Amino acid sequence: MRSDPDVEHDLTGARLLESILCSPIASVVSDPRLPDNPLVAVNEAFCALTGYAREEIVGRNCRFLAGPATEPWLTERIREGTRAHRPVLVEILNYKKDGTPFRNAVLVAPLFDAEGELEFFVGTQVELMDDDPAPGSNRRHQAVELVKQLSPRQREVLQQIAAGLRSKQISHRLNLSEKTVKMHRSLILSKLGTSNVADAIRVAVQAGL
Numbered sequence: 001m002r003s004d005p006d007v008e009h010d011l012t013g014a015r016l017l018e019s020i021l022c023s024p025i026a027s028v029v030s031d032p033r034l035p036d037n038p039l040v041a042v043n044e045a046f047c048a049l050t051g052y053a054r055e056e057i058v059g060r061n062c063r064f065l066a067g068p069a070t071e072p073w074l075t076e077r078i079r080e081g082t083r084a085h086r087p088v089l090v091e092i093l094n095y096k097k098d099g100t101p102f103r104n105a106v107l108v109a110p111l112f113d114a115e116g117e118l119e120f121f122v123g124t125q126v127e128l129m130d131d132d133p134a135p136g137s138n139r140r141h142q143a144v145e146l147v148k149q150l151s152p153r154q155r156e157v158l159q160q161i162a163a164g165l166r167s168k169q170i171s172h173r174l175n176l177s178e179k180t181v182k183m184h185r186s187l188i189l190s191k192l193g194t195s196n197v198a199d200a201i202r203v204a205v206q207a208g209l
Contacts, residue, residue, distance in 0.1 A: 023196040026125040051097035067095035085110045089205045103128040110164040143206035157184040162204035
């Protein structure tokens with residue numbers, strides 16, 4: 001018997017929400033199938049970072065964090081990434097609810113459903129400290145070192161995960177069984193020191209995969 005696609009969508013959304021709720025990194029999920037790509041899930045770390053309550057966030061486009069000095073060319077780079085359905089990482093000036101500006105490392109990455117259709121965007125935010133020397137270079141170096149721990153096959157799998165693909169799609173692309181892909185996925189998360197796919201995607205993008 002075929003399952004109800006709406007039920008499948010709800011289950012997928014629930015799993016994704018559960019995943020970001022476990023992350024210590026500020027994270028959100030948006031639904032590009034709804035008008036203006038609104039946020040549909042947010043974790044406590046994001047609320048703590050921005051000062052907004054969940055009910056003030058859900059249903060809005062993430063541009064509400066922009067302010068007078070937000071760099072428009074970086075905002076456009078994020079838009080270009082979402083239009084092209086590819087992950088993008090920028091360091092941009094955003095504003096907290098009380099008006100405090102903060103430098104923010106923003107990752108936005110697509111997630112596709114089992115049929116290859118765009119289903120969600122996941123976004124993560126990390127506040128950058130002014131006294132952190134060359135923060136982008138430091139994070140890239142750390143990400144590269146983490147990725148070096150992975151086997152060549154695991155790096156291939158991580159690259160596909162960062163592109164937003166599910167295990168079934170990765171198995172087809174890499175000519176592996178889905179069980180093998182899931183095994184690699186588990187090992188990748190363990191070696192990267194996380195249980196969260198969004199965190200793994202951030203490391204992959206920072207490392208240049």
